[in-house]
Amino acid sequence: MGLEDQAAVKRVADEHGSGVVVLLGTPDAESTQTLAQTVVAGDPSYAGPLAGVPLGLPVFHVFEPEVRDQVPIDVYEAQVALMEMSLDRDAILAGLREARRAAAATS
């Protein structure tokens, strides 16, 4: 996650506290895992504003059924379905599971 984006996430989390949920739209497993880790346990590259800052925010991917079920079907079709078909959904969600597992193990 870029430094500017990390700063933005930190600002929103600071301003709104515990009500913040992070929704990812990442295109592959690696970026999903990295971004999830960044907003939960802190910046793994120790380069950005979230270095050593474990925000512990709940994190979801837009392809997860829990998210899809909250969205009107026509909106999902227009906004997400095409990308879901073109990307490796299973690998992305596996990356997210891995990040959650790692976060649970260290907390």
Added chain:
Amino acid sequence: MPVIRAVSLVLAHVPSLVRLGSKPLRVLREVEQPIEYLRPHLRDWNAARAYAPNQVFIGNVGVDELAARPTPWHRHPIAGAQRFGPDGEIMPEDEFLGLLATCDGFDLLALTGEVADRARSTLDAHPVVGRESGRPAVPAGVGTAVLNERIARHRAVPLVGVDGRLLGAMLPGHEEDDTLTGQVLLENLACKATAALALRHLLARPGAIAATDVRYVINCGEEAVGDRYQRGGGNVAKAVAEWAGCARATGSDVKAFCSGPMHALMLAGALVRSAMFDDVVVVAGGSLAKLGMKFQGHVKHAMPIVEDVLAGFAVHVARDDGVSPVLRLDAIGRHEVASGSAPLAVMKALYSEPLERVGLTLLDVDRFSLELHNPEATEPAGSGNVPLNNYRTLASLAVVEKLITREGIDDFVRTRGMPGFSPTQGHIASAIPYLGHARRGLTEGGLTRTMFAGKGSLFLGRMTQLPDGLSLVLERNGARPSTA
């Protein structure tokens, strides 16, 4: 209908200028000797020339040949790779510095005597931009003491070679104008020089139009040339036309982020179709600011910084000659304001809707040229394989439209797409690098129809949240009676 008469695509290998890219400048601000930091990752010209994606860019290697080559490409150089190709060349830095100096009409860029002398002797013998091409001479060099004085007291930007030696310095154009700093002017000059090189290549083709017959030039490079009262005032097109000897031409700049070149080609086609001009040239130069944009990923993965080249192109749009590929003005795909930013709507507006308008489907297009960023530049930085993702999205559109099944996505991508091979030079990477291959395929080769699509991230300029996009269909001349 207008046709694409000729295409040129050029690269200038500029490892010393990587340090002056926007990202390296910002990230290495605190580093005392940035060039020392970058040096282990900077390639020499031989490596850049033998780099397979660069050879595809100038037309020596086909896109299917690239797809079949072993990866990573930077570890598998092409044996006997040539500097010149059917579409252009890969110019080495010592010559390009001279070319830059010839483009500077205000004596702001000064090279050391040694650099200037070497550039002059090689550049004067250049087959396309040699002395007899009529271009300005490479100016005499300046002593190191003078350069150091300009750097220390007059805010000149030092040009430092990969070996750490001072090559030259770029003075600001005005003491108090942020739009005319040495850095900004160097970016503008790099854009002008690469566009000018591409234009001279275009004019040097066998059977090419005479320079004095070019009547209108549209520049779609990204640099906003201007001053403090007119930040993007322009007009690079005219500056390039002047340098290249197009004495009877005028021109203007067209800007739309990375979709600029598509708009420019459409407008060029419209000017020809309307009979306003018989011959219009579209040009664009490279983006110095984008050099080394993903360098941190390359450093992290102990690989060469492959964003070490500036790119430029020129396209001659002309009246139908019965041979050249036709630019179908009846099948322009437009992202309209009301199209919004939802992926499905954007994809339909750019691809299926314009084809449907002329009775075609996605399966009637042999090859699609989209954003062609080299994945070896983007993947190490975590930005993914941009072309592959876009081709898969396009194939998914074909599934939605029931043209192929979901199982057919990979096959669609392989046969109608191509690997990314363009340097990450924004507007140029946006579909344009395949234009030379397409022109050959649509005349001498087996292609019938190709589609080019550029997308622009307008939101980066903070004036609208909208993206932009425009697509064009190029067709073999005579492929359809309606195109005559």
